Amino acid sequence: MDIFKGQNLLEFSDRFKTDLDCKEYLAGIKWKEGFKCVKCNHVAAQVRKDFSRTCNICGHTDSATANTLFHKVKFGLRKAFFICFEMSTSTKSLSASYMGVRYGVTEKTARLFMLKVREAMASSGNHPMDGTVHVDEFVLGGVEKGKIGRSYDAKKKKAVTAVQLTPEGKVRRMYAMRIEDFSARSLQYIFIDHISREAKVTTDKWKGYRPIAKVYDINQIESAKGANFKALHTMIHQIKSWIRTTYSWVSDFHINRYFNEFCFRINRSQSKATVFNNLITKMVGKEKVYRSKLICS
Structure with missing residues (x-):
């Protein structure tokens, strides 16, 4: 055929x-x-x-x-x-x-x-990301005024994303998933499902990554308001804008399916044919x- x-x-x-x-x-x-x-x-x-x-x-x-x-x-x-x-x-x-x-x-x-x-469009999980990987969390619903750090507002959808970078610092692959909170218990699943134990992972200094660093090679650095994670934050901005402008609102029940769609196209951008x-x-x-x-x- x-x-x-x-x-x-x-x-x-x-x-x-x-x-x-x-x-x-x-x-x-x-x-x-x-x-x-x-x-x-x-x-x-x-x-x-x-x-x-x-x-x-x-x-x-x-x-x-x-x-x-x-x-x-x-x-x-x-x-x-x-x-x-x-x-x-x-x-x-x-x-x-x-x-x-x-x-x-x-x-x-x-x-x-x-x-x-x-x-x-969901990942099979058969090809975990290796090499250079950046990980960060984000919320869908905007920044809370007057609050510093991670927002625990129940109305906001919490998510974590990971990107695999090329030697030039461009995005090769990306995965995102909904999480219940910003604890290590929730954050670990992006690692288990999508990141190889051989990967060199960089995160900001959020304490939720510390227990995971016992199993994965994680280097924690200052975010500098996203300046040290430019490619990752660009993708976070894109996925937020995509959901906001196309759908206005997506339920917690379906949010991972929409993440699947976004990441599917990003991950196959080199094989569009x-x-x-x-x-x-x-x-x-x-x-x-x-x-x-x-x-x-």
């Missing part, structure tokens, strides 16, 4: 003219390593006109979308592909209301599917997500 490369919308439209074209593409990814029946584990099957597979032994038919994040997409695979293409290739994020109008679906339908896409295929592959590899998991009760 020839994977789609590039960011040209006209070329994309020519490649995926129908839902069947999309099913063929999904099937090529899903069964790239060969078919295996989910019912009886047999490896031989008949290929149907819609590119689903029917097991030669038990007769079970497995569709290209089954048990993926495209499971039971009700508004058409082609529309779903276009939303994935825009979310992966756009330099600016897109609201659910915009997507709803653009593709003729309700805002609610667009929002739910876009949340599924953000699920796929294959970013769409990368996203579709991740969506096929992820198990189906039910609506109840995407709705804050």
Whole structure:
């Protein structure tokens, strides 16, 4: 199967003219390593006109979308592909209301599917950052007037981010996650999930990093109001501006999904030609997500 490369919308439209074209593409990814029946584990099957597979032994038919994040997409695979293409290739994020109008679906339908896409954009955790890494915390909601240091205002969303830097001091990769507070117990998860024990980590002098320094190679220096962490603070500013200007407000329940989206595009900025295929592959590899998991009760 020839994977789609590039960011040209006209070329994309020519490649995926129908839902069947999309099913063929999904099937090529899903069964790239060969078919295996989910019912009886047999490896031989008949290929149907819609590119689903029917097991030669038990007769079970497995569709290209089954048990993926495209499971039971009700508004058409082609529309779903276009939303994935825009979310992966756009330099600016897109609201659910915009997507709803653009593709003729309700805002609610667009929002739910876009949340599924953000699920796929989460890091696998298989390639932790090494080399030079800077870490800092931030809050979404602005600076509290009259208060110095970390804000513990319950209304503000607390987060921590880490960036891996090139020898020239530019951002190579970035990850961000929501935290409950600024304690070592909360801060440790960005290290566990995304930073190698071999990395040379630099943080400011916040005391929450001291217990973590027993396990990781951490050098604590003065922030100098961000002057010693220019690349990191630039990314923090960008992610805050992106959320504020596109969505106005994001709930605690969904904030990590939005971080996933932002970091996904940053981390693949050097491989833009294959970013769409990368996203579709991740969506096929992820198990189906039910609506109840995407709705804050």
